[in-house]
Amino acid sequence: MKKVDFLAKDGIELTGLLYESQEKTDSVIISVHGMTSNCFRKRDDVIAKKANNNAIDYFCFNNRGAELTKYLRKNDYGKRKKYLGGMSFENIYECHNDVEGAIETMMDLGYNNIYLQGHSLGSTKVVYTYNKILEENKLDMLMSIKGVILLSLVDIPSVLKFFLKDNSDKYIKIAEEKINNGEEMNFMPKESFIHPISPKTFLQYAKDYEKIDFINTITDENLEVLNNISVPIFMRWGNVQELILQDAEQYSGKIRKIIKNENSDIDYINGADHGYHGFEKLLADQIVGFINNKCR
Numbered sequence: 023m024k025k026v027d028f029l030a031k032d033g034i035e036l037t038g039l040l041y042e043s044q045e046k047t048d049s050v051i052i053s054v055h056g057m058t059s060n061c062f063r064k065r066d067d068v069i070a071k072k073a074n075n076n077a078i079d080y081f082c083f084n085n086r087g088a089e090l091t092k093y094l095r096k097n098d099y100g101k102r103k104k105y106l107g108g109m110s111f112e113n114i115y116e117c118h119n120d121v122e123g124a125i126e127t128m129m130d131l132g133y134n135n136i137y138l139q140g141h142s143l144g145s146t147k148v149v150y151t152y153n154k155i156l157e158e159n160k161l162d163m164l165m166s167i168k169g170v171i172l173l174s175l176v177d178i179p180s181v182l183k184f185f186l187k188d189n190s191d192k193y194i195k196i197a198e199e200k201i202n203n204g205e206e207m208n209f210m211p212k213e214s215f216i217h218p219i220s221p222k223t224f225l226q227y228a229k230d231y232e233k234i235d236f237i238n239t240i241t242d243e244n245l246e247v248l249n250n251i252s253v254p255i256f257m258r259w260g261n262v263q264e265l266i267l268q269d270a271e272q273y274s275g276k277i278r279k280i281i282k283n284e285n286s287d288i289d290y291i292n293g294a295d296h297g298y299h300g301f302e303k304l305l306a307d308q309i310v311g312f313i314n315n316k317c318r
Contacts, residue, residue, distance in 0.1 A: 023039055023040065023041050023042070023070075024039070024040050024042070025037060025038075025039060025040075026038045026039070026040050026081070026083070026127065028083075028123055028124065028127040029096075029123055030086070030119040030120045030122075030123040031118070031119040031120075031122045031123050031126075032096070032116065032119040033096040033097060033098075034086055034094050034095070034096045034107075034119065034120070034123075035094070035095045035096060036083055036084060036085065036086070036120060036123065036124075037083060037084055038061055038081055038082055038083025038084065038124065039061055039062075039081070039082055039083070040079060040080070040081045040131075041070035041071075041073070041074055041079060041080040041081075041082075042074070042079050043073075043074040043075075043076075043077050043078065043079055044074070045077055047077045047078060047079055048132060048133050048134045048135055049077065049078045049079065049133065049134075049135040049136075049137070049168075049313075049318075050078065050079040050080065050081055050128050050133040050135070050136055050137070051069070051070075051073055051078060051079070051080045051081065051136075051137045051139050051171070051309075051313075052081050052082075052083075052121070052124050052125065052128060052136060052137070052138055052139065053066055053069070053080065053081065053082035053083075053139045053140075053141070053144075054083075054085060054120075054121060054124075054138070054139065054140040054141070054144035054145075054147050054148055055082070055084070055085065055087075055088065055141060055142075055144045056087075056140070056141050056142030056143035056144040056145070056174075056176075057087065057109050057142060057143045057217065058087075058088075058089060058090055058109045058217055059088065059141070059142075059144075060084050060088045060089060061082035061083050061084050061088075063082075063297075064302060065141070065297065065298055065302045065305070066080070066082045068302035068303055068305075068306050069139075069302070069305065069306040069309060069310075070082070071306070072303075072306035072307065072309075072310050073306075073309075073310055073313075076310050076313075076314065078137075078310070078313065079133070081124065081128060083120075083124055085117065085120040085121075085144075085147070086107045086108075086112060086116065086117070086119075086120055087107075087108065087109045087112040087114075087117070087143070088108065088109070089108050089109065090108050090109055090110050090217060090218060091106065091107070091108035091109075091110045091111060091218075092107055092108040093105065093106065093107065094106075094107035106207070109217060109219075109223075110209070110217065110218050110219050110220055110223065111207075111220050111222075111223060112223055113222070113223070113226070114143075114146070114147075114150075114223075114226050114227075114234055115150075115226070115233065115234075117146075117147040117150060117151065118147075118150060118151040118154040118155075120147075121138070121147060121148065121151040122151060122154075122155065122160075122163065125138075125163055125166065125167070126163075128166075129162070129163075129166055133166070134166060135166070135168045135317075135318075136166045136167050136168060137167075137168060137169040137170070137171060137313055137317065138151075138152065138167055138169070138170050138171065139170075139171035139172075139173070139309070140171070140172055140173065140175075141173040141174060142173070142174050142175075142176050142265070142296065143176065143178070144173075145172040145173060145174065145175040145176070146175065146176070146178070146234050146236070148170060148171075148172060149170075149172070149175070149236055149247060149248060149251070150233065150234060152167070152170060152250070152251055153247055153250055155167075156250055167253055168253055168254075168317045168318075169253050169254045169255070169256065169312070169313060169316070169317040170251050170253055170254070170255045170256070171255075171256045171309055171312070172255070172256065172257045172258075173257075173258050173259075173298070173305070174258070174259050174260065174264065174265065174296050174298075175236070175257060175259075176265045176266065177235065177236070177266070177267075178227050178231070178234070178235075179227060179228070179231040179234075179235050180235075180267060181265055181266075181267065182215070182227050182228055183228075184267055185216070186214070186228075189214075190228060193210065193211070193214040193224070193228065194225065194228050194229050196210065196211065196214070196221075197210060197221035197222075197224045197225050197228070198221070198225070200221040201221050201222065201225075205221070206220060206221055206222055207220065208220070208221070210224050215227075236248055245277070245280050245281065248281060249280075249281065249282045249283070251283060252283070253285075253317070254283070254285035254286065254287075254312070254316040254317050255281070255283050255285070255286045255287070255288075256286075256287045256288075256308075256309060256312045256316075257274070257277065257286070257287070257288040257289075258288075258289060258290060258291060258305065258308065259273065259274060259290045259291075259294075260290065260291055260293070260294030260295045260296055260298060260301070261290050261291075261292060261293070261294065262293060262294060262295045263295045263296060264294075264295065264296050265296050270290035271290060273290075274288050274289050274290045285316045285317075287308075287312050287316065291304060291305065291308075
């Protein structure tokens with residue numbers, strides 16, 4: 023395992039860990055974490071070990087939404103400047119810069135077979151980035167992506183509306199007032215979100231979410247973005263304290279019927295929670311099995 027420093031496409035400095043197989047390989051999983059998380063999860067360790075045993079390297083990195091708050095640094099016109107980031111201040115629509123930066127870094131290291139993996143909000147970032155690459159016709163990146171792995175893809179806007187119940191409009195108004203009053207760096211009331219969050223970031227999940235709302239009511243229309251993924255696709259959820267509003271078996275079953283990708287593997291893991299605690303090995307076995315059976 024070695025530390026890899028690299029730049030996001032917009033110049034933000036990022037760091038990741040590359041787990042290397044004993045034998046030389048041109049295959050790598052790129053892992054994108056979710057809200058408040060980082061690249062030091064037990065789940066990543068277990069998946070990396072299984073992947074390495076199958077001649078697949080594993081790269082997990084801290085994206086700009088790592089932890090709650092932190093400083094992001096970049097070189098601006100010769101000066102190294104810092105910006106307030108972390109999940110609380112993240113602009114979700116900048117996520118493709120991080121993922122594309124990781125893809126380019128792995129390509130520069132000689133990896134030709136890249137499997138994009140996301141967890142929770144990280145899955146949202148993977149889907150958004152894939153479609154961004156497709157839209158901008160970045161053929162070299164598209165050709166290198168051989169599979170997409172989505173773990174616990176969450177419909178954040180619907181979950182937030184359920185969480186806030188009838189108070190959604192109230193907190194949207196509070197967020198807008200804070201921004202208009204120059205308080206955009208202040209936090210929202212603690213009852214408005216599961217983590218401390220700034221008004222701008224809150225509005226992206228509560229109001230301005232059109233481009234990240236992939237699986238709202240599970241219809242053919244709002245799964246179009248997922249159906250743009252032409253490479254083999256793997257999707258999993260848990261069914262214990264999972265951040266979905268439907269039963270996991272019914273939920274995965276509906277998506278399985280709507281996804282047009284013939285090389286898809288969509289299911290849930292009975293007994294697993296949102297983080298797959300205690301089920302990391304089973305999840306790792308399924309992910310590597312998917313790669314070996316559908317992507318190689």
